[in-house]
Each structure stands twice: as structure tokens, then as C-alpha cells.
Ligand SMILES: NC(=O)C1=CN([C@@H]2O[C@H](COP(=O)(O)OP(=O)(O)OC[C@H]3O[C@@H](n4cnc5c(N)ncnc54)[C@H](O)[C@@H]3O)[C@@H](O)[C@H]2O)C=CC1
């Protein structure tokens with residue numbers, strides 16, 4: 556019998572949104588995925604619902620919100636690629652319940668964000684944003700007043716993960732004293748000092764920079780009370796998520812002069828495209844650097860992200876590997892084209908593995924290898940059979956109660 560993909564690659568429809576780097580399209584095509592629709596922008600909800608109906612894999616950046624409502628329309632979707640670090644734009648739990656793994660690029664833009672933050676710390680310390688704005692208006696503000704070196708100043712990093720720790724290394728090389736606060740115990744790099752509380756960090760820092768994910772815990776973690784604890788004249792930088800700072804409270808602190816400047820790359824409501832107007836309470840302040848969520852937008856980062864996430868999507872589509880998925884049991888078996896491979900995603904209920912195996916036993920088909928992983932909600936098993944078998948097995952696997960998704964690969 557000729558070997559056959561359950562779904563030929565040329566029928567696997569892939570939608571890439573938000574101007575993902577061309578390295579993604581190139582990798583997909585090189586791997587035989589020719590059915591790729593590439594859009595430079597995000598889609599509004601209605602357009603997305605229409606398009607996602609027929610799509611098997613989707614690639615997004617931070618603008619596209621994949622809510623439960625939208626995922627429910629995506630009947631054919633089997634994998635999501637977030638071409639970003641953050642995955643808060645996807646309802647991860649709903650995706651998992653629907654048997655859809657979500658992949659991201661956990662390090663590819665780390666360095667780009669860290670470099671931007673360091674640049675902003677230097678510019679803010681020198682009062683450059685205000686002087687720059689004034690110069691554009693024809694004013695000449697040649698003065699050393701309120702302009703400082705970053706050397707020997709205290710930098711407080713909230714969230715000492717990949718980005719926070721890169722910022723730490725760069726800041727120390729500039730002679731800054733680095734302090735950090737993280738809810739997890741972390742290895743301090745160089746001479747960085749862990750603070751036992753957020754309040755302690757806020758009290759001692761000349762510059763505070765935020766590098767936490769968007770979670771319920773981090774929502775408005777910097778608001779009036781926390782800002783009041785910061786040193787008078789301190790600086791605040793946010794390249795994490797717009798929900799982490801209470802921006803009206805920051806605006807108050809800038810107005811009163813309690814803080815002497817800020818930089819914000821992320822906002823609670825960001826324009827869906829470059830054609831939409833951007834509105835923020837921080838726009839009135841010359842001493843605030845506003846950037847349009849470009850912390851990770853460098854050529855290097857985007858090219859790397861394009862390749863990294865695409866590779867994960869291809870590995871899942873070709874071999875069933877969920878290594879690197881952020882919402883799924885991690886399963887990987889070496890590709891083995893000599894065998895036939897089945898993937899089965901199911902609710903994690905007792906006895907289901909036996910039912911799956913019974914399908915093969917009843918047809919006297921030997922299982923060559925099998926790898927199951929579960930979490931509290933779902934189980935995911937890859938099964939290689941010794942002999943080539945027909946599509947009817949797949950139909951029977953799909954009929955097992957509590958099956959979420961089943962696929963035959965080769
Ligand atoms: N502006 C931009 O373009 C970009 C923004 N980001 C944002 O930066 C965030 C951080 O990225 P990474 O450093 O790669 O993530 P990471 O997961 O490596 O580090 C996050 C750290 O925050 C800590 N954390 C979580 N909740 C906390 C809390 N309540 N208080 C203190 N620490 C807490 C975690 O323990 C972890 O160490 C991403 O989740 C994303 O939202 C990421 C890339 C680009």
C-alpha cells in the first residue's frame with residue numbers, strides 16, 4: 556500500500572497574520588506547505604471568524620486575540636503559533652480543551668527588548684525625551700540640570716526571567732547596581748541582588764523596569780500605592796504588558812513631579828493596525844518615551860522568531876511533537892517514516908488508553924512505540940504501528956468517547 560498522509564501537506568491551510576517575518580513562509584514552503592495565506596495586518600473579529608473556519612494552522616503576533624468565541628469557529632484548527640514571547644492573546648485553556656497546542660518563541664526577541672530598555676534608561680536619566688521634544692519645537696535647552704549618568708544608579712527589575720536577566724547583565728556592564736524582585740527564586744547574575752518584596756525594590760530604585768507576564772497577579776501591580784513608594788524623581792519603564800501599570804496613576808505621578816519620566820512600549824488598548832489612531836493619557840508628557848509595542852521588533856528578532864515558531868509548527872504537523880507548546884502535555888517520538896503514526900488527543904479519563912489500544916488489538920496490529928503524557932485535563936498519545944494500515948483505524952479512534960482530536964500522519 557502506498558504511504559499517504561491523512562491530509563496531504565498541500566491541503567493544510569496556514570494563515571499568517573500581522574506581518575510575520577518572511578522566514579516563516581520560506582520555512583513552510585521548504586517543508587512542503589504551499590497553502591499559505593500571508594497578511595501584513597491583524598483582522599477584525601468578523602474577518603477573523605470568516606477566515607479561521609478553514610484554517611489548519613494560524614500564526615499571529617500580539618494584536619490578534621484568539622478568544623474562546625473565535626476558537627469555537629475554528630473547527631479545522633490543529634495548531635497555533637504565537638510569533639512572540641507572550642501568549643496572553645490566546646485563550647490557552649480553551650485551545651487545550653479543543654486539542655490545539657500553542658507554540659511561541661520564548662527567547663528570540665529577548666535581547667531586543669533588553670537593549671531597548673537600557674537605551675531608554677540612559678535617555679530618561681539624561682532628560683533626553685523632553686529636550687528632544689523641545690528642540691523639535693525650536694527650543695534650546697542646553698543644561699546639565701536633572702541629567703545624570705546611569706553609572707552607580709540603582710536599577711530595579713521586576714520579573715527576573717529571560718528579559719529581566721538580560722537587562723541585568725547589560726545594566727551591570729554600564730556600572731549600574733542591579734536589584735530585582737521575582738515571585739520565584741532565581742539565580743542572581745553577576746552582582747545583582749534579590750529583593751524580598753516589591754516594596755523594597757521600589758524604595759531603593761532610581762529606575763524601575765517591568766518584565767512580568769500578563770496574569771491576574773500582575774494586573775495593575777504598579778498603581779498609586781506602589782508609585783508612592785518609589786523615590787521622588789525616579790523613572791519607570793514598561794515593556795511587558797499594558798495591563799501591568801495603572802497608566803492614569805502613572806500620569807498623576809508625572810503631573811505631580813513625583814516621577815521624573817517614564818517609557819511605555821505596551822498599553823491596555825493598542826491599535827489593531829498602523830492605520831488606527833493611538834490614544835494614551837501619557838501623550839501629554841514630553842518626559843515620556845512612547846513606542847508602539849516594538850520592544851521585540853528588530854530584524855534579527857523577527858527573523859529568528861519566524862524560523863523558531865515555524866519549526867515548532869512544522870514538527871507538530873509532520874511528527875506530532877508538542878515540545879515547546881505552552882498549553883499542552885509535552886510529547887515527542889523520533890520521526891519514523893517506516894511506521895504508520897497516529898496522534899490521539901483526549902480528555903484525561905480513566906481507561907481511555909486501553910480503549911485506544913483495543914482498536915489496534917482488534918485488528919491484530921502491533922504497536923511499535925507509544926508515548927503518552929497527560930495533564931489534569933487532557934491526554935496526548937503518539938502511536939507508531941509496525942504495519943501500514945488503512946484510514947478505518949483513524950475513524951475508529953475518532954469514535955472513542957472523550958476523544959478530542961485524532962490524526963494519522965504517515
Ligand atoms: N514589548 C515587547 O515587545 C515584548 C514584551 N514581552 C513581555 O515581556 C514578558 C516577560 O518576558 P520574559 O522575560 O521572556 O518572560 P519570563 O517568563 O522568562 O520571565 C517572567 C518572570 O516574571 C516573573 N513573575 C511572574 N509574575 C510575577 C509577579 N507577580 N511579580 C514578580 N515577578 C513575577 C516570573 O517568575 C518570571 O521569572 C512577556 O510575558 C511579554 O508579556 C516579551 C517580548 C517582547
Ligand SMILES: O=C(O)CCC(=O)C(=O)O
Nearest residue numbers: 616617639640641851852
Ligand atoms: O512583536 C510582537 O508582535 C509581540 C512582541 C511581544 O510582546 C512578545 O513577544 O511577547
